[in-house]
Amino acid sequence: MLTRDRIGALLLLAFSLGYGAMSFRIPLLPFQTNQAFTARTIPEALAVLGILLSLALLLKPLSPAEREADTAWRTSMRKVLGRFSDGSFPLGKVAALCILMTIYGLTVRPLGFLVSTTILLSGSMLVLGERRYLMIALTSVGVVVFFWTLMTQFLDVYIAPLPGFLGTGR
Secondary structure (H helix, E strand, O other): OOOHHHHHHHHHHHHHHHHHHHHOOOOOOHHHOOOOOOOOHHHHHHHHHHHHHHHHHHHOOOOHHHHHHHHHHHHHHHHHHHHHHHOOOOHHHHHHHHHHHHHHHHHHHHHOHHHHHHHHHHHHHHHOOOOOHHHHHHHHHHHHHHHHHHHHHHOOOOOOOOOHHHOOOO
């Protein structure tokens, strides 16, 4: 029976196998090839550990309590997934937020952090149903300026505040 734990174990197994395969692509310097500890050691160990743990989860027998919990989970998931078909799940809002995040990713460099993030937060609040425009403006500008100040002034992480054509970039 394919339970939540086994689905998670299959995902962990796939990730660990991919991670382990990618760990062999880590380049080593010539003098590191015969070393006991290299840049590949930890990734390979984590991949092996992930594979072993996922196999243990896959092969572990289910107890009666786990079977009952899995049945209850399946019932609740059927109810949740049933909401997709009757239209009560806001797929339009989810799609609109994904589009907004994609646009943000494409505009953060050309428009700068302050402008593009303010547009993202304002648009997200509008999509989610907020209609008090003054609150949207004050909240989005306040959060963006606070976060930009925190990152640049206190954590010394440079984030271009305005568009590059205004000459504010490094």
